[in-house]
Amino acid sequence: MGVGSLPQTAAALIAGGMAPDTPAAAIQWATYPAQRTVDATLATLADQVAAAGLTAPVITVIGRVVALRNEIRWFDPRGPPAAARSAQSS
Numbered sequence: 001m002g003v004g005s006l007p008q009t010a011a012a013l014i015a016g017g018m019a020p021d022t023p024a025a026a027i028q029w030a031t032y033p034a035q036r037t038v039d040a041t042l043a044t045l046a047d048q049v050a051a052a053g054l055t056a057p058v059i060t061v062i063g064r065v066v067a068l069r070n071e072i073r074w075f076d077p078r079g080p081p082a083a084a085r086s087a088q089s090s
Contacts, residue, residue, distance in 0.1 A: 003058045007046040013062070018042060023066035028054045039066065 003026070014020050020043035028036045040048040042062060049058070 003049060003054060003056055006049060006060065009060075010042050010046055013042060018062075022062060023064060024060065024062045025066045025069065026054055027059045027061070029057060030059050037069075039069070 006026070010024075013022075020041060022042040024040050024042045024045040026038045026040075026045060026049045028034075036052065036054060038045070038048050038052050038054060045060070045062075
């Protein structure tokens with residue numbers, strides 16, 4: 001989903017019945033050291049992405065899976081979550 005069309009896409013999803021408070025995230029340069037992520041709701045994602053200055057390439061994820069980010073984060077410039085680090089040392 002293009003960053004430029006994010007406001008229209010979010011508005012269409014909300015108009016189609018998706019809850020405005022649905023978790024959403026935009027990930028710029030996913031899996032690269034320059035990766036940046038914006039977590040928001042469907043209603044606020046476009047504004048927060050614009051405020052953060054994210055530009056293409058961006059992957060947009062919408063839905064409850066966004067809430068699992070800290071649990072399933074396999075790549076992040078900040079490193080794996082603490083639980084994964086301790087599992088790797090075992």
